[in-house]
Amino acid sequence: FPPMNDHGTFDFIDPANILHGCHLIPAFTKGRSHSDCTSLSPITRDSDDWNYYYVNRFADCDMLLQYHWGLGVGH
Numbered sequence: 001f002p003p004m005n006d007h008g009t010f011d012f013i014d015p016a017n018i019l020h021g022c023h024l025i026p027a028f029t030k031g032r033s034h035s036d037c038t039s040l041s042p043i044t045r046d047s048d049d050w051n052y053y054y055v056n057r058f059a060d061c062d063m064l065l066q067y068h069w070g071l072g073v074g075h
Contacts, residue, residue, distance in 0.1 A: 026050035 003009065030052040038047055 023056040025054040025056055027052040027054060 027050060030050065033049045033051050034047055040046065
C-alpha cells in the first residue's frame with residue numbers, strides 16, 4: 001500500500017485499470033507450499049496452497065467473447 005500522506009493515495013481510480021476477474025490455475029508440477037499439509041496458522045487456512053499459480057484472465061467463454069466485438073452473448 002502506498003503511504004497515506006503521498007499525493008494521489010486517495011485519488012480516482014480509472015475503471016480501465018481495474019482487474020474485473022481472473023482464473024487462478026495451480027501449477028501442479030511445482031508442488032504444494034506445505035508438503036506436510038500443515039499451515040502456518042489455522043486462521044490462514046493455507047495448508048492446501050500451491051507454490052505457484054498461472055493467472056488466466058478468461059475464466060470462461062463469455063469473458064473471452066466480451067473482448068471480441070459482436071461475438072458476445074449479450075445478456
